[in-house]
Amino acid sequence: MSLLPQGRIGPGWYPDPEATDVLRWWDGYRWTDDFAPRAVDPADSRNGYATASLVFGIVSIGFNVLFLPSVLAVAFGFAGLSKARRMGMGRGLAIAGIVLGAVGVMFMIALIVLVVTIRAVTVAH
Structure with missing residues (x-):
């Protein structure tokens, strides 16, 4: 043929x-x-969303201005999970990014509560 x-x-x-x-x-x-x-096209063999999620998650732990890195970590994490279901790789990175993004939010909330509490105590005295 x-x-x-x-x-x-x-x-x-x-x-x-x-x-x-x-x-x-x-x-x-x-x-x-x-x-x-x-x-296989190397661009097709990577899950860039999952990688971006992890990077933003790490950044959100130390530098979470306006919660933006945390929001990006979670958003890219869910996009990375979706792509991981299709291509079979990147699931762990995406989950780690989502978790770190959530931890970044908790750290920022704790910091805000701490600052407000310290200000309230110093103003009261």
């Missing part, structure tokens, strides 16, 4: 006409019995 015109396309690895997940060697005249796995 030849889906390529004989002699017109040079030898090389081409998508197999019978299987979409492999490449097959075309010798310039006919298909051979040599197969190779398709190359």
